[in-house]
Amino acid sequence: MSFEYYYITVVSLVIFIVALVIAIIMNSRYYKVIREYLVQARGAEAKGQAMSGEVEVLACPRCGYSTTIPFRVGDYVGKVVGETCPKDGERLVVVAIYSLRPTEYQGS
Ligand SMILES: [Zn+2]
Structure with a gap:
């Protein structure tokens, strides 16, 4: 094993982990946005009910x-x-x- 091969492996592993962390963070953000949207939709539904x-x-x-x-x-x-x-x-x-x-x- 040459040093270069080892270096490339480590760098690609680090990039993979960083990408994974970013994906998890973005997912939880999207999850929050989606949940807020659902709560708002439910609120609008409740308001529609209230009108009658x-x-x-x-x-x-x-x-x-x-x-x-x-x-x-x-x-x-x-x-x-x-x-x-x-x-x-x-x-x-x-x-x-x-x-x-x-x-x-x-x-x-
Ligand atoms: Zn208050």
Whole structure:
């Protein structure tokens, strides 16, 4: 074995490992992007659902952030829910529950 052959082997091995590490890093990044996209798609779906029924407004008591989600059975105004504020991580509180179709309840 000549030194040159050994050198080329080591260099190609290092390049292979670096490429592998870059591939793993890129994969996890893509995975994150894909996961964020899926979460957003699910959120949009939930908003679509909310447009046709009862919704509840969740608000952050610390910074005032608020979001609207479809109503879930068992939730009530003042309840501290599992969701957290994306800005400061504070637990969100149900501040309002209402229906987008008030006519649904008339005459029943
Ligand atoms: Zn907040």
